[in-house]
Amino acid sequence: MSIASDLRGAVERNEIVAWFQPQVDVETGRITAVEALSRWQHPIRGLVSPLVFIPTAEDTGAIHEIGAFMLHEGCRQAARWRDDGLDLDVSVNVSAVQLARPGVFEQLHELLNAYALPQGRLTIEITESQLIADLSEVATRLARLQSYGLGVSLDDFGTGHSSLAQLQDLPITELKIDRSLIQQLTVGGALIGVAVALLQERGVRVVAEGVETEEQLERVRDLRCDRAQGYLFGRPMPVDRLDDVLRRSLA
Numbered sequence: 001m002s003i004a005s006d007l008r009g010a011v012e013r014n015e016i017v018a019w020f021q022p023q024v025d026v027e028t029g030r031i032t033a034v035e036a037l038s039r040w041q042h043p044i045r046g047l048v049s050p051l052v053f054i055p056t057a058e059d060t061g062a063i064h065e066i067g068a069f070m071l072h073e074g075c076r077q078a079a080r081w082r083d084d085g086l087d088l089d090v091s092v093n094v095s096a097v098q099l100a101r102p103g104v105f106e107q108l109h110e111l112l113n114a115y116a117l118p119q120g121r122l123t124i125e126i127t128e129s130q131l132i133a134d135l136s137e138v139a140t141r142l143a144r145l146q147s148y149g150l151g152v153s154l155d156d157f158g159t160g161h162s163s164l165a166q167l168q169d170l171p172i173t174e175l176k177i178d179r180s181l182i183q184q185l186t187v188g189g190a191l192i193g194v195a196v197a198l199l200q201e202r203g204v205r206v207v208a209e210g211v212e213t214e215e216q217l218e219r220v221r222d223l224r225c226d227r228a229q230g231y232l233f234g235r236p237m238p239v240d241r242l243d244d245v246l247r248r249s250l251a
Contacts, residue, residue, distance in 0.1 A: 003053055006042065007062045011069045015041050018073040021236040022245065023089075023207060023229040026221055031249055033089035033227065035125070036074040037236045038066060058097045067098045071111060077239060078122060079115040086246060091123040091153055091174075099126065099141055109148055123151030123174060136169075143171045153207075157181075167199070175199055179210020179230070182220065193223045200224070 010016050016038055023033040040048035057063040074092040081088045098104050112122065124145055142152045153174035154167070158181040167175070181192060196206045208220040211230030220228050234245060 003056045004060050004062075007040075007053060007057055007060065007066075010040060010062070011065045015043070016066055016069055017041055017238070018070055018077070019236040019238055020077070020242045021229060022234045022242070023227045024233050026208075026217075026225055026228050031088070031233070031246065033091065033123075034242065035091045035093075035229065035236075036070055036077070037093070038070050039236075054095070058095055063095055063097050064101065067094060067104070068107060071107065075111045075115045075117060075122060078117055081246075082117075082121070086250075088246075089121055089123060089151070091125050091151070093125045093127070093155070096126070105144060105148070108145070108150065112148060112150070117149075119149035120151050120173070123153050125153040125155040125176070127155045139170055146171050146173070156209075168202075172204060174205040174207060176207045176209050176229075177225070182208050182210045182216055182230075183212070196223050196225060200226075 017040075018036050019039050020034040020036055022031045023035065024030060025032045038050050038054070040050075040053050042048050054063070054066075057066055070092050071094070074090045078088065078090040081090075094104070108124075111117075126142070145152050151173040152171060153176055154170065154172050155176045156178045157175050158178040177192065177196075199206055205227065206223075206225045207227040207229060208223070208225040209229050211217050211220055211228045211232050213232060216230075217228060217232060234242075237245070
């Protein structure tokens with residue numbers, strides 16, 4: 001009850017903030033993208049993880065206000081980095097609750113026009129666990145996102161029940177392999193490697209999540225993933241700290 005009541009007006013009070021985690025090109029090691037992640041700077045609780053407040057936000061409807069803020073921040077920062085000469089893609093998570101509301105498409109269209117973002121610069125992430133049974137309806141919504149020039153990423157692959165056959169019916173531009181698969185990768189990596197190759201043949205970019213050690217990075221290279229994300233390259237951080245990281249990487 002406390003979380004639900006405290007969430008009301010959190011965006012207006014500037015308590016919801018966007019942090020960013022870098023993604024690197026597996027071959028070059030350069031930062032090529034960032035993922036925007038919401039954090040709640042609660043006046044009493046301190047910094048609250050989205051794992052704590054997002055489920056409540058979805059249940060109460062506060063997710064629409066939080067989601068709108070995160071989309072705006074993702075576009076604003078993407079445009080700022082572009083103006084600074086940094087070629088960075090930005091991904092933002094959108095929940096199934098948000099995607100089910102028709103207004104989210106108009107909001108995205110307006111944001112892309114307002115910030116003049118190039119095609120594919122902004123990627124919308126949908127988690128595998130959020131996919132509903134009606135894949136044809138989901139495919140229609142994702143195709144609409146693509147029609148606006150957005151990238152569409154299926155996040156946390158390997159935690160749900162979708163198969164490669166089902167993925168063939170989804171108009172995605174990116175697939176993120178869940179950290180649980182990457183961190184436990186052993187002999188079974190051959191099957192993941194086949195999946196990666198099949199998706200890349202379709203032009204789908206593959207990102208490995210949860211890369212924390214050089215050994216895991218080497219496995220990701222063996223799988224020929226395109227990008228990697230994890231503590232090895234940087235934890236989620238405020239935008240000013242990320243700016244410092246980006247400046248050092250380009251020095």
